[in-house]
Amino acid sequence: MSSGPLLELKDVHKSFGPKQVLKGVNLDVSPGKSLVVLGGSGSGKSVMLKNALGLMTPDQGQILFDGDDVTHDQGKTREAMRARIGMLFQSAALFDSLTVWENIAFRLLNSDGLKRKEAKERAVESLKQVRLGSDVADLTPAEISGGMQKRVGLARAIVSKPELIFFDEPTTGLDPITADAINDLIVEQTKALGAAAISITHDMASARKIADEIAMLFEGKIIWRGPASEIDHSGNDHVDQFVHGRADGPIQPAL
Amino acid sequence: MSNASTKPKAGVPNPLQWLGSATLGMLAEIGRLSIFTGKTIGASFSPRWYPAQIIRQMIAIGFYSLPVVGLSAVFIGAALALNIYSGGSRFGAEQFVPNIVVLGITRELGVTITGLMLAGRVSAGIAAEIGAMRVTEQIDALKTLSANPFRYLYAPRFLAGILTLPILVLIADIIGVMGGWAVSTMGLGFDSTTYLRNTVDFLTWEDVTVGLIKAVVFGGVIAILGCYHGDKSSAGATGVGRAATFAMVGAAVLILAFNYLISTLLVDFGS
Numbered sequence: 001m002s003s004g005p006l007l008e009l010k011d012v013h014k015s016f017g018p019k020q021v022l023k024g025v026n027l028d029v030s031p032g033k034s035l036v037v038l039g040g041s042g043s044g045k046s047v048m049l050k051n052a053l054g055l056m057t058p059d060q061g062q063i064l065f066d067g068d069d070v071t072h073d074q075g076k077t078r079e080a081m082r083a084r085i086g087m088l089f090q091s092a093a094l095f096d097s098l099t100v101w102e103n104i105a106f107r108l109l110n111s112d113g114l115k116r117k118e119a120k121e122r123a124v125e126s127l128k129q130v131r132l133g134s135d136v137a138d139l140t141p142a143e144i145s146g147g148m149q150k151r152v153g154l155a156r157a158i159v160s161k162p163e164l165i166f167f168d169e170p171t172t173g174l175d176p177i178t179a180d181a182i183n184d185l186i187v188e189q190t191k192a193l194g195a196a197a198i199s200i201t202h203d204m205a206s207a208r209k210i211a212d213e214i215a216m217l218f219e220g221k222i223i224w225r226g227p228a229s230e231i232d233h234s235g236n237d238h239v240d241q242f243v244h245g246r247a248d249g250p251i252q253p254a255l
Numbered sequence: 256m257s258n259a260s261t262k263p264k265a266g267v268p269n270p271l272q273w274l275g276s277a278t279l280g281m282l283a284e285i286g287r288l289s290i291f292t293g294k295t296i297g298a299s300f301s302p303r304w305y306p307a308q309i310i311r312q313m314i315a316i317g318f319y320s321l322p323v324v325g326l327s328a329v330f331i332g333a334a335l336a337l338n339i340y341s342g343g344s345r346f347g348a349e350q351f352v353p354n355i356v357v358l359g360i361t362r363e364l365g366v367t368i369t370g371l372m373l374a375g376r377v378s379a380g381i382a383a384e385i386g387a388m389r390v391t392e393q394i395d396a397l398k399t400l401s402a403n404p405f406r407y408l409y410a411p412r413f414l415a416g417i418l419t420l421p422i423l424v425l426i427a428d429i430i431g432v433m434g435g436w437a438v439s440t441m442g443l444g445f446d447s448t449t450y451l452r453n454t455v456d457f458l459t460w461e462d463v464t465v466g467l468i469k470a471v472v473f474g475g476v477i478a479i480l481g482c483y484h485g486d487k488s489s490a491g492a493t494g495v496g497r498a499a500t501f502a503m504v505g506a507a508v509l510i511l512a513f514n515y516l517i518s519t520l521l522v523d524f525g526s
Contacts, residue, residue: 050395053395053399054398055395055398055399079401082398082399082400082401083401085399086399087396087399089392089395089396090392091391091392093391093392093393093395093396094393094396095388095393095396095397096393106400106402107400107401110305110400110401110402110407111400111401111402156400
């Protein structure tokens, strides 16, 4: 592994028709570090994440993974990159035609060619790490609660021991207690793997808990970045308004 | 000239502009559908395959369509026999009921009815399922887990479509002919043995194969239209609902168009 950043976005632009969503995003995360990107509704957080993952291609700019330009990678090289990355989707995005354990072991079964017995053992082990018992392994995603789905999504993201994990609004739609438990699990599991993490959220409690560093995305650009401990003394009006959740200030509420 | 004069006033659409943008939109749609079809066929005939998914889809598309296909075929065959008997009796041609029923069913009605019923049952179903997967980010999740949706989702449905439709059509043909036979022997006074002998003697392999070639094409159309509209489904219940509607209507229209086209190409009009 190179000593530079694990993932780097350089001057990334993305538009949809006339609407410019990303207007030159520069961002990087070092191995083992947790970066949280804050941003309001419609600030382009999800689009940024999809570009970083290669689910969208930037109109302009570069994505570097472990020093290699992966902006326009396709096929095998793209899959090789994704094999080193885990992703927890906002809605967990579990496959509802598969059982919980088949969801967790999806990559092990379909890409890594593990036998079903071995894959199931790995999946149950991963379930244990997110504090779920082996009794849920044979249920379908529709049979478990939203909080449990998030845990299963996390188990799926960590099962193949990735170097980088993306978290898309990991606490959205959860009650504060469940959200806190998910935050704890995220910190615990990324630390245990020594993985880097990029999370996007608008939940300040979550950001404070899981971030080493915080960046703020506003109108398609990163307008502030600093250590998590400085978030209350950023000296930036936009960040202050967001941190304190005020409707008045430089950021107009997205109504 | 000011900018305002080139734009139609709000609420008063310029018919030429509407026609132009509709034409461009349609061409773009045909282009996108063609690329999607090419990618799906490419993924279907090259490794890697997901056998468990193919079998699952063959059961969903083929096996579970048996009741609807069987019921449609028996009623169509019965109605066809009644109409041919009534029409034929005007010029003393009632005895041709078995011949025309078997020809009509194997060449046209068996395969068209099966195709149209499955455009509703299967194409709309696939579009709704894939559309729901799209809007709940399951398709993105597949990609992040290094699975190509064309290989994991679309190719199995396409292969199941082109493999099971011919079998369903063969079954529809048999049940349709039996529907005609039942009405003719029970209601129209035909002798059962003579009816069946006439049917079998008149039937040629070509009649059946024309239907089966159509079935393969229709199976592909049904699967691809469902996958295509599901894949580009927009968010929300309306988006998924529209995907299902477009898939069903598109598949039905394409089936009728291909039916005519294949008939033109394959039916021997010579003496």
